[in-house]
Amino acid sequence: MPEDTNQMERKGITSVQNEHAPPPRSWRHYLPGLILFLNLFGYMMSSGVSGLYVPLYLSRKLYPTRTVPVSKGSICIVNETKASPESEAIQKEAALFSIYQTLVLGIPAVISNVFLGAFSDRLGRIFLFLTPASGQFISKTILLFCIYYNLDINYILIGSGIEGISGGVLAIVMASFAYIADITEKNKQRSAAIAYLEIAVGVGVVVGRLSTGYFIKATDYVWPQMTACCILSLSIFIIIFVLPETMTLNTKKTITGTSYMNYIRAIFSFYISKSNKGKRWKYNLCILIFLTTSFTIVGKPSVETLYQISHPFCWDSVKVGLYGSLAGLFQNVICMGMIKVLHLCLSDEGVAILGSISGISGFVITALATTDILLYIAAIAGGGSVLTLPMIRAIMSRMTSPDKQGALFGGIAGIETACGVIGSLTFNAIYAHTISFFRGTVFIVMAGIILTSLLLLVILAISSRQVPILSEANLQEDVKQKDDNVYEIALVNWKTLKK
Structure with missing residues (x-):
C-alpha cells in the first residue's frame, strides 16, 4: 500500500505540473520583446518631441520677441546667465499643461487598464496588445498635425484622451508581462523573462531618447514625430499578422453582462479574498511597495526635462537626448542585465532592496546638482532604481495561477497608471511652487517616498523568511x-x- 500511495502521490504531482506547464514555444512567442521595444522607441521619441515643443510653443506665445533657437530645445536665451522671470513663467505654464495632459490621459487609462487586463483572460492577449497600440498611434498622429500646422497645443489633449481610453503605453507593458507569464514557468525563469522585457523597454528608451535629440537639431520637430508614428504602425502590423495568440479557445470565455463584476472582483481578490489566506499579506505588502516605487519612477519624467532645459543647465535637445539615452542604457540594459548575476547571491526581495537604495541616492544627488557632471553621477548612482518594479512583478506573478495572470497585471497596470497620474500632478505642482527658492525640492520628496518603499521591502524580506x-x-x-x-x-x- 505505501508503494501504491507514493505512486499516486507522484502521479498527482506530475499532473499538476503538466497542468501548469507553459505551452510549446516558437520564435514568434518572443515577439513581445520586439513589440515592447518598438512601442517604447516610438513613445519616447514622441515624448521627447512633445516635451521640448510645448515649452517652445509657450515661449513664442507668451513672449513673441524672445529669441530662442527653434532647434535648440532649451528655453534659455543667448547670454542669459541666470533664470529670468520669463523663463520661470514658461516653466510654470509648461508644468501646468503637463498637469492637464496627465489628467486627460491618466484618469481614463486607470479605468481602461483595470478592464483590459481582466478581459484579456477572456478575449486573448492579441486584444490586449492591439487596443493600446492603436490608441497610441492615433494620439501621436494628432500631435504630428499640431506641430506641422502650428495648431493650438490644447488639441494635443484630444489625442491624450484617446490614448488614455485605450490604456496608454503602460497597457502595452502589461500585455507583454501577461504574455510572458503565459509561456514561462513560475520560478526564476519568469523573473529572467520579465527582466528581458525590461531590457527591451530600456533599449527602446535609449534609442528613442538618443535619436530624438539629434533628429530635432537636424530637421526640426516634424520629421521625428512622423518617424515615431511610422514605428508605432510597424508595431501594430506585427501584432495583427505575426504574433501568435497564447489564449486558446479552451481558455477563452465569452463575456456576458453578468461577468463584468466578476472581472473586477478577480482583480481585487488577490488583496481581500479569504481564498488567498496565507498569501494575502504578501500581496498587499507587494502592492504597497509597487505603489510607492512607481509613484516616483513613473512621475519623475514629467519634471525632469524642465529641470534640465532651464538654469543652471540650459541643455539643448541633443544634451537632453544624450543624457536620457545614456541613463536609460545604464538603468534598463546594464542594471537589468545584471539581474541574473544578482540572483546568484540575492533573492528577488534582496535585488529590490538594492534598487531602492540606489534610487534614494540618485534623487538626492539630482536635487543638489549644479553642474552637468553631477547629473550624470546621479544617473549612475540611481541606475539600480529600476530593479524594484520587475522584482515585485515577478514575486506577485509566481503566487498567481495562470488563469489569473491577466487580472493580476491588469490591476498592477491600473495602479501604475494611477501612480503616474498622481505622481505627475504632485511633482509638477511641487516644482512649479518651489522653483523660485530651491528647484531640487521635488527630488528630495521623491527620495523620501523611495525610503518608504525601502522600509516596506525590508519588512517583506524578513517576513518571507519567517513563513x-x-x-x-x-x-x-x-x-x-x-x-x-x-x-x-x-x-x-x-x-x-x-x-
Whole structure:
C-alpha cells in the first residue's frame, strides 16, 4: 500500500505540473520583446518631441520677441546667465499643461487598464496588445498635425484622451508581462523573462531618447514625430499578422453582462479574498511597495526635462537626448542585465532592496546638482532604481495561477497608471511652487517616498523568511521546485491519501 500511495502521490504531482506547464514555444512567442521595444522607441521619441515643443510653443506665445533657437530645445536665451522671470513663467505654464495632459490621459487609462487586463483572460492577449497600440498611434498622429500646422497645443489633449481610453503605453507593458507569464514557468525563469522585457523597454528608451535629440537639431520637430508614428504602425502590423495568440479557445470565455463584476472582483481578490489566506499579506505588502516605487519612477519624467532645459543647465535637445539615452542604457540594459548575476547571491526581495537604495541616492544627488557632471553621477548612482518594479512583478506573478495572470497585471497596470497620474500632478505642482527658492525640492520628496518603499521591502524580506515551511518528509522528496501553487495542490493530494 505505501508503494501504491507514493505512486499516486507522484502521479498527482506530475499532473499538476503538466497542468501548469507553459505551452510549446516558437520564435514568434518572443515577439513581445520586439513589440515592447518598438512601442517604447516610438513613445519616447514622441515624448521627447512633445516635451521640448510645448515649452517652445509657450515661449513664442507668451513672449513673441524672445529669441530662442527653434532647434535648440532649451528655453534659455543667448547670454542669459541666470533664470529670468520669463523663463520661470514658461516653466510654470509648461508644468501646468503637463498637469492637464496627465489628467486627460491618466484618469481614463486607470479605468481602461483595470478592464483590459481582466478581459484579456477572456478575449486573448492579441486584444490586449492591439487596443493600446492603436490608441497610441492615433494620439501621436494628432500631435504630428499640431506641430506641422502650428495648431493650438490644447488639441494635443484630444489625442491624450484617446490614448488614455485605450490604456496608454503602460497597457502595452502589461500585455507583454501577461504574455510572458503565459509561456514561462513560475520560478526564476519568469523573473529572467520579465527582466528581458525590461531590457527591451530600456533599449527602446535609449534609442528613442538618443535619436530624438539629434533628429530635432537636424530637421526640426516634424520629421521625428512622423518617424515615431511610422514605428508605432510597424508595431501594430506585427501584432495583427505575426504574433501568435497564447489564449486558446479552451481558455477563452465569452463575456456576458453578468461577468463584468466578476472581472473586477478577480482583480481585487488577490488583496481581500479569504481564498488567498496565507498569501494575502504578501500581496498587499507587494502592492504597497509597487505603489510607492512607481509613484516616483513613473512621475519623475514629467519634471525632469524642465529641470534640465532651464538654469543652471540650459541643455539643448541633443544634451537632453544624450543624457536620457545614456541613463536609460545604464538603468534598463546594464542594471537589468545584471539581474541574473544578482540572483546568484540575492533573492528577488534582496535585488529590490538594492534598487531602492540606489534610487534614494540618485534623487538626492539630482536635487543638489549644479553642474552637468553631477547629473550624470546621479544617473549612475540611481541606475539600480529600476530593479524594484520587475522584482515585485515577478514575486506577485509566481503566487498567481495562470488563469489569473491577466487580472493580476491588469490591476498592477491600473495602479501604475494611477501612480503616474498622481505622481505627475504632485511633482509638477511641487516644482512649479518651489522653483523660485530651491528647484531640487521635488527630488528630495521623491527620495523620501523611495525610503518608504525601502522600509516596506525590508519588512517583506524578513517576513518571507519567517513563513513556516511544511515539513512532511515524503512531500519534500517529491516536490523539488519552488512553485507555491504546485506545492499546495500536492499537499492536498498527500493529505487526502493519508486519510
